[in-house]
Amino acid sequence: MNPALETLMLVFSGEEALPVPDRALFLGAEPHPDLANWPQVIGYQPFKPKATEWDNAGLSRIESPAGKWPLVMLLPGKSKDETLAWFAIARNHLEPGGMIVAAMPNTAGAGRFEKELSKAAGNIHSVQKNKCRAFYATIDDRCNPAIFENWNSLIGRQTIANTHFTVEAGVFSSGHVDAGSEFLAQHLPAHLRGKVADLGAGWGYLTHELLERCPKVESVDLFEADSRALDCARTNLRKFSQPIGYHWHDVSTGISGEYDVILSNPPFHTGQATDVDLGRAFLTVATSALKRSGKLLLVANRQLPYEAVLQSSGLAWRKVAENETFKLLFADKR
Ligand SMILES: C[S@@+](CC[C@H](N)C(=O)[O-])C[C@H]1O[C@@H](n2cnc3c(N)ncnc32)[C@H](O)[C@@H]1O
Known part of the structure; x- marks a missing residue:
């Protein structure tokens, strides 16, 4: 307790x-x-x-x-x-x-x-x-x-300085765009297409960048555990015409649906403690929710041991980029 x-x-x-x-x-x-x-x-x-x-x-x-x-x-x-x-x-x-x-x-x-x-x-x-x-x-x-x-004055909606993004105190990355998510956004291939899921979608940054950069995306489902972040995402994504589903959901319990693409910047904290198992659970859930030939695009802190999960899930994975802090792991379901 x-x-x-x-x-x-x-x-x-x-x-x-x-x-x-x-x-x-x-x-x-x-x-x-x-x-x-x-x-x-x-x-x-x-x-x-x-x-x-x-x-x-x-x-x-x-x-x-x-x-x-x-x-x-x-x-x-x-x-x-x-x-x-x-x-x-x-x-x-x-x-x-x-x-x-x-x-x-x-x-x-x-x-x-x-x-x-x-x-x-x-x-x-x-x-x-x-x-x-x-x-x-x-x-x-x-x-x-x-x-x-x-x-x-700290209650309710705030705007991140120099952006149009709406956030609320207490949600993940409420003061700035997360540097890991920004790194992934910069490497999103423009040809991504079809039905997409964003696992641990926060206030919607990654989905926003996906819809800006990838015109062949048909729909996105956001899965996020923090109801306040999800409400902010509704505001941050309202300009897009593609169908968007907002799911207040614990991803570690599994998700329904089959996706062409899954994006994630998985959480690795539970309360105050580091919890690598939560990130691993996200990858396992993502693997089961991908269609055959579906793509998983992941950003993580460099030290997090996610490669072994991708390997044991039978995905063909590669590290497409890394910087001092983050790595991008992209994987295909065979
Ligand atoms: C590293 S953040 C990424 C957020 C967002 N994608 C971004 O780029 O700003 C991980 C997100 O996962 C959410 N999260 C934590 N545990 C979760 C769970 N069990 N199920 C779904 N989302 C969860 C957190 O609330 C947080 O918004």
């Missing part, structure tokens, strides 16, 4: 436990056995694998934060802007005098974020355990509204 979640739940079960509330909203929701006994807790979880875990635990979920609550809990991700935006969202959805409870690993800057919330709320308490920190504040007349107003 996520140690930050265990630490968060200690706030409601330790020696000086806060009472379990009648109703609570949980941003970045992850299931915990104790939550089964809470009268009402509604989760918001943009990352599909975790949303599935939450649903499978029989808990209620909403697609975006809504309503007013006496308690808002949060388990933020790795991005500073996302964490501050989530503090603002939490406050926007609190009843007067309500409480924000957040938890995060020490290595993700828990101490720094506790100070930020303390400055904004004018009060703070915290619990430390499991190399994580849970901290909570009441939002009442001690609060500094100007700080929350500032954080409100």
Whole structure:
């Protein structure tokens, strides 16, 4: 179980436990056995694998934060802007005098974020355990509204500087175009054609470049686990007339359909940790979803050991380019 979640739940079960509330909203929701006994807790979880875990635990979920609550809990991700935006969202959805409870690993800057919330709320308490920190504040007349107003500007859509691309804090590569994806885009052969899938499509950069550079592409299906990134992709790709499918989906569970071309800049992190197996799972899924003679075009950090997966999947692969950081592996299904 996520140690930050265990630490968060200690706030409601330790020696000086806060009472379990009648109703609570949980941003970045992850299931915990104790939550089964809470009268009402509604989760918001943009990352599909975790949303599935939450649903499978029989808990209620909403697609975006809504309503007013006496308690808002949060388990933020790795991005500073996302964490501050989530503090603002939490406050926007609190009843007067309500409480924000957040938890995060020490290595993700828990101490720094506790100070930020303390400055904004004018009060703070915290619990430390499991190399994580849970901290909570009441939002009442001690609060500094100007700080929350500032954080409100981080909520929702932003534009990447000097581009027309729409992003949101917390999605992959929200500050700039990813250098690996840019490297792949520069090497996309103009003759690619037919039905294409983009696995781990993010906010749509690779598909955008594909549709700009490859006029014979007939349709694209984007598969992406982060619902916020997928929503940004809808905006970023709306100018194209080809049919585009948007799938909020955990690629590691497999995809349906058969494709002439599959593009991917596979993820290699789960939460804070490096997870090469996730990238490997993407390649295995891509191999099964390719038509015979279909093409897989992949960009990866140079040190990631993907060649062995391509080899054992029976693909004819070659390294078409590399630079100091990335390599491009192209493969054909025989
Ligand atoms: C390296 S990024 C590439 C994003 C995008 N193609 C780009 O070029 O900006 C990998 C993407 O995979 C997504 N992802 C992570 N785990 C996933 C999963 N299990 N299923 C589908 N997408 C996933 C991440 O949210 C992220 O957007």
